[in-house]
Amino acid sequence: MSVSEPTAAAVGNVKERDWAAALPSEGADPIAAKRLSDPSTPPPKLYEKRKAVHNKRIDGPFRRLKWAIMVVTLTIYYVTPWLRWDRGPYAPDQAVLVDLANRRFYMFDIEIWPHEFYFVAGLLIMAGIGLFLVTSAVGRAWCGYACPQTVWTDLFQHVDRFVDGDRNARIRLDKAPWGPAKIARRLFKWSIYLLISLLTGGAWILYFADAPTLVRDFFALEASPVAYATVGILTFTTFWLGGFMREQVCIYMCPWPRIQGAMLDEKSLIVTYKHWRGEPRGSLKKAKKNPGADGDCIDCLQCVAVCPTGIDIREGQQIGCITCALCIDACDKVMKEIGRPRGLIDYATLEQCEAEMAGKPPTPAWKALLRPRTFIYFGIWAAIGVAMLFALGTRSHTDLTVSPDRNPPYMLMKDGSVRNAYTLRLRNMEARPRDMEIALVGLPQGAVMWTDRIGRESAAESQRVTVPANETRVVRAYVTVPNGVSADSFSFRLTSLDEQGEQDTAQTSFSSPENEP
Amino acid sequence: MSDKSRENARIDEPTGTELVGHEWDGIEELNTPLPRWWLWTFYATIAWSLVYVVLYPAWPLVERATEGVLGWSSRGELAEEMSAADLARRSVYEQIAATDITKLPANPELMGQAIAGGAAAFKQHCVQCHGAGAAGYEQYGYPNLNDDDWIWGGELAEIEYTLTHGIRWGGSRQTRQAYMPPFEGALEKPQVDALVNHVLSLSGKGQSSTEGVQLFAQNCAACHQPDGSGDQLQGAPALNDAIWLYGGEAANIRAQILNPRHGVMPGWSDKLDPVTIKMLAAYVHSRGGGESAEEGTEEVASDAEAVAEAPEGGDDERL
Ligand code: SF4
Ligand code: SF4
Numbered sequence: 001m002s003v004s005e006p007t008a009a010a011v012g013n014v015k016e017r018d019w020a021a022a023l024p025s026e027g028a029d030p031i032a033a034k035r036l037s038d039p040s041t042p043p044p045k046l047y048e049k050r051k052a053v054h055n056k057r058i059d060g061p062f063r064r065l066k067w068a069i070m071v072v073t074l075t076i077y078y079v080t081p082w083l084r085w086d087r088g089p090y091a092p093d094q095a096v097l098v099d100l101a102n103r104r105f106y107m108f109d110i111e112i113w114p115h116e117f118y119f120v121a122g123l124l125i126m127a128g129i130g131l132f133l134v135t136s137a138v139g140r141a142w143c144g145y146a147c148p149q150t151v152w153t154d155l156f157q158h159v160d161r162f163v164d165g166d167r168n169a170r171i172r173l174d175k176a177p178w179g180p181a182k183i184a185r186r187l188f189k190w191s192i193y194l195l196i197s198l199l200t201g202g203a204w205i206l207y208f209a210d211a212p213t214l215v216r217d218f219f220a221l222e223a224s225p226v227a228y229a230t231v232g233i234l235t236f237t238t239f240w241l242g243g244f245m246r247e248q249v250c251i252y253m254c255p256w257p258r259i260q261g262a263m264l265d266e267k268s269l270i271v272t273y274k275h276w277r278g279e280p281r282g283s284l285k286k287a288k289k290n291p292g293a294d295g296d297c298i299d300c301l302q303c304v305a306v307c308p309t310g311i312d313i314r315e316g317q318q319i320g321c322i323t324c325a326l327c328i329d330a331c332d333k334v335m336k337e338i339g340r341p342r343g344l345i346d347y348a349t350l351e352q353c354e355a356e357m358a359g360k361p362p363t364p365a366w367k368a369l370l371r372p373r374t375f376i377y378f379g380i381w382a383a384i385g386v387a388m389l390f391a392l393g394t395r396s397h398t399d400l401t402v403s404p405d406r407n408p409p410y411m412l413m414k415d416g417s418v419r420n421a422y423t424l425r426l427r428n429m430e431a432r433p434r435d436m437e438i439a440l441v442g443l444p445q446g447a448v449m450w451t452d453r454i455g456r457e458s459a460a461e462s463q464r465v466t467v468p469a470n471e472t473r474v475v476r477a478y479v480t481v482p483n484g485v486s487a488d489s490f491s492f493r494l495t496s497l498d499e500q501g502e503q504d505t506a507q508t509s510f511s512s513p514e515n516e517p
Numbered sequence: 518m519s520d521k522s523r524e525n526a527r528i529d530e531p532t533g534t535e536l537v538g539h540e541w542d543g544i545e546e547l548n549t550p551l552p553r554w555w556l557w558t559f560y561a562t563i564a565w566s567l568v569y570v571v572l573y574p575a576w577p578l579v580e581r582a583t584e585g586v587l588g589w590s591s592r593g594e595l596a597e598e599m600s601a602a603d604l605a606r607r608s609v610y611e612q613i614a615a616t617d618i619t620k621l622p623a624n625p626e627l628m629g630q631a632i633a634g635g636a637a638a639f640k641q642h643c644v645q646c647h648g649a650g651a652a653g654y655e656q657y658g659y660p661n662l663n664d665d666d667w668i669w670g671g672e673l674a675e676i677e678y679t680l681t682h683g684i685r686w687g688g689s690r691q692t693r694q695a696y697m698p699p700f701e702g703a704l705e706k707p708q709v710d711a712l713v714n715h716v717l718s719l720s721g722k723g724q725s726s727t728e729g730v731q732l733f734a735q736n737c738a739a740c741h742q743p744d745g746s747g748d749q750l751q752g753a754p755a756l757n758d759a760i761w762l763y764g765g766e767a768a769n770i771r772a773q774i775l776n777p778r779h780g781v782m783p784g785w786s787d788k789l790d791p792v793t794i795k796m797l798a799a800y801v802h803s804r805g806g807g808e809s810a811e812e813g814t815e816e817v818a819s820d821a822e823a824v825a826e827a828p829e830g831g832d833d834e835r836l
Contacts, residue, residue: 043535044534044535044548044550045550046550046551046556047550047551047552047553047555047556048550048551048552048553049553050552050553050554245554248552248554252552252555405650406650407648407649407650407652408648408650408651408652408661408663411652411661411663411664411805411806412664412759412760413664413665413666413759413760413806414664414665414666414755414758414759414760415758415759416720416721416758416759419663419664419805421663421805452803456665476805478805483759
């Protein structure tokens with residue numbers, strides 16, 4: 001091919017050419033200007049119909065990455081509820097389960113109780129910082145690859161292609177008048193949408209109950225109304241948002257693009273059209289006729305055709321770009337065909353762009369990942385993760401909380417002894433019933449306790465209680481201190497009477513007429 | 518947009534879009550058309566609100582709001598929920614009604630429900646005298662219900678009887694009756710002093726005297742027993758313990774000897790149904806001072822309760 005100058009030469013040309021003037025976005029739009037100067041022209045429209053996006057099939061490394069991520073995420077989503085995990089007879093055997101009724105969250109060997117909600121909070125913080133990390137490193141890559149809206153939109157676009165054909169066929173079909181053939185095709189397509197949506201909504205509820213049982217109940221019409229409502233809502237939203245709203249969600253509904261846009265800086269990798277290399281653009285014919293006069297972009301619009309949000313990346317960074325890099329795949333293919341180096345559209349940082357514009361050789365993209373900001377985000381992210389793992393590994397499976405009665409604070413008994421009452425919460429976080437001992441620590445000789453289960457007759461310095469598997473047992477405990485003996489603060493000590501011998505101590509106060517609170 | 522405002526409108530150079538003319542710190546707003554579905558969503562919300570206004574109470578008028586064709590009201594919803602809750606409780610009520618109160622402790626689940634129901638009824642009917650914590654008010658002579666000193670007996674059946682018929686209550690013939698005669702005028706001042714000292718000595722405070730012992734044996738022991746341990750059958754309080762209904766100082770005791778106070782407790786048989794009274798008795802008994810607790814039932818209790826608690830678990834049990 002005649003247009004095959006090396007990149008250095010093309011970059012060299014930049015200085016001579018006023019590429020900026022050639023940019024379509026530069027200078028006033030003549031139509032808009034006319035609209036203003038001529039009062040008879042109508043004002044800009046207030047509302048605009050959505051322009052359908054018929055993105056073209058493309059193949060390339062980024063498209064394959066997108067496939068891989070889609071397969072992995074969807075597999076995780078649909079398969080996870082079916083994994084079994086043996087937790088013994090007292091706990092469910094579903095590997096990942098959000099048990100709302102019993103307020104437990106099971107994830108393989110990890111079991112989260114409501115009072116441990118900080119683990120969930122920690123995960124949310126990690127998700128947030130993870131998003132900062134990804135965004136500061138590779139821009140809106142979350143949007144482009146992993147966001148559920150993207151994944152399902154992508155899936156539905158494949159359905160479009162499967163049923164209606166590729167871009168041109170779909171545009172033709174869209175324009176065609178409604179006839180039996182078109183109606184049949186649409187109904188077929190929408191029923192595939194609906195099936196996918198139903199599977200999506202259906203899989204969601206499986207995370208909240210035993211999956212096999214729920215599926216059976218669901219089809220036997222015996223599942224709870226909330227299950228049907230959830231499936232209904234999620235089916236509808238998937239069908240509507242994935243099938244019809246698509247990029248409108250990314251551009252008008254989602255708050256992330258606003259936040260993420262603000263989190264980018266000149267060192268973040270973003271999908272960029274290297275205008276200094278591409279402009280002025282011209283047709284392939286012109287480029288062939290006059291090699292070197294024009295830039296590398298042959299205005300073939302392949303980058304626009306493949307874009308899932310239907311934007312033209314050559315106009316610069318814009319809110320519609322989800323950084324999916326399909327345009328890179330498309331343009332790289334074109335560059336290969338016309339014998340130009342790849343990367344006219346590429347992942348690059350603003351800094352690299354400026355360096356390249358100034359004629360410096362390109363820096364490899366991965367270098368942009370290693371910088372203080374990403375390290376700091378990664379450090380915080382990893383620190384929270386490690387701290388949570390540590391907390392998980394060392395947490396005790398017994399827990400004791402004590403709240404003393406305040407009304408009345410103490411009680412005088414017939415024999416002159418003083419009695420205090422306490423509400424104890426004994427938590428057994430293991431999947432089997434456990435015997436535990438509650439003992440008084442730090443009270444003077446003669447102090448005894450009994451509970452609402454173990455009567456006053458068997459008052460002693462310690463009592464045994466059985467706490468059911470995975471339960472919190474609430475026990476009312478009475479403690480008396482003999483006549484004339486003074487006591488102030490002391491502790492309850494909970495000991496599990498098994499091989500672990502786990503202990504938890506809770507300090508509390510003892511009120512008496514002398515030290516009335 | 519009116520033509521007037523468009524006269525000043527400018528074009529944003531990089532995008533070729535008209536500007537609306539608002540500026541914040543150099544940032545200007547583009548006049549970009551909204552997506553049409555926004556408009557439809559807006560219309561849909563208006564339609565929704567119209568439907569809502571027709572269906573539900575909406576416009577406040579002078580007396581009350583418009584009623585809405587569905588006839589829904591928050592009061593009505595509350596009433597419905599209350600009757601549903603009553604219905605849900607009915608079987609427990611029936612079980613409690615059918616169970617003799619002395620048999621309640623043998624059924625820990627039912628006993629637990631009775632205690633919970635009694636706690637609720639206590640807050641409504643009893644706290645006015647006995648206090649929210651059931652600790653009573655010594656200065657007014659409202660007895661403490663948490664301690665282990667019972668004038669009329671602290672077993673479940675006895676508490677139930679007191680609750681039903683009251684104490685010195687005109688509303689029931691079977692009400693608890695006990696009367697302490699006033700000794701004002703019957704005893705000389707030194708005699709009263711000796712008696713007060715003797716009563717104090719019964720619970721280990723102060724010194725008695727031969728005169729005190731004698732006076733007590735003659736005037737008091739018939740009801741309060743020679744050792745001052747009281748008699749629950751007659752409703753004579755024990756004097757040899759640390760608990761006093763009207764105060765345990767010498768002055769309190771003197772006042773009570775000279776001119777005794779007699780508290781009245783209303784019986785609840787005319788206001789509360791027998792099930793509620795039973796539940797109240799269970800609650801009072803459970804406050805920590807109840808006599809003759811469920812001996813020998815603990816083992817059964819803890820296991821049965823473990824099973825019973827599992828499916829229901831109330832809110833605070835799991836937190
Ligand atoms: S412009 Fe490119 S990277 Fe951005 S959304 Fe479109 S195809 Fe993806
Ligand atoms: S695909 Fe590449 S060559 Fe074709 S229009 Fe886009 S930027 Fe230009």
